[in-house]
Amino acid sequence: MKRQWLVGMVIVAAATGVAFAQEAKKGDAKKGQGKSVSVKMSPQNKSGESGTARLTAEGADKTRVVISLKGGPKGTPQPAHIHEGSCAKLDPKPKHGLENVVDGKSTTVVPVGLSELMSGKMAINVHKSTDDIKTYVSCGDIGKGGSSKGGKKGAMDKKS
Numbered sequence: 164m165k166r167q168w169l170v171g172m173v174i175v176a177a178a179t180g181v182a183f184a185q186e187a188k189k190g191d192a193k194k195g196q197g198k199s200v201s202v203k204m205s206p207q208n209k210s211g212e213s214g215t216a217r218l219t220a221e222g223a224d225k226t227r228v229v230i231s232l233k234g235g236p237k238g239t240p241q242p243a244h245i246h247e248g249s250c251a252k253l254d255p256k257p258k259h260g261l262e263n264v265v266d267g268k269s270t271t272v273v274p275v276g277l278s279e280l281m282s283g284k285m286a287i288n289v290h291k292s293t294d295d296i297k298t299y300v301s302c303g304d305i306g307k308g309g310s311s312k313g314g315k316k317g318a319m320d321k322k323s
Contacts, residue, residue, distance in 0.1 A: 199277075213234060235266070250304050283306070
């Protein structure tokens, strides 16, 4: 009888350990998700195009970038990128391409974590058009310009 009781306890302990391990994996998969940062996009070259870029973590190695601008042209695709540097001094070679901004909207998932984007000196910029790629119309510094819903500059918050 003692042996059956001992075998039963071992089975229960093993089953409980498997359940805990599965819950831990679920937690790891969600780790880093839901945090988001808002970047203020300011007009450049007298474009009048301003708004925000919302960066939301989608795991440890992906970030959703949603750009919302006002004051831009209707129906004109405007290329957008993440560059190293700041709006004042961008590296001209894009680090990550973003979907074109059309009618003030763009959504892209980039293959880099939010924490990496926040830790470096990077900026999001938008160009006037595919024909006039040299003219920047809006820009936002990710590290400096990022703020949480609570208003702290550079802070990250949980998605509500």
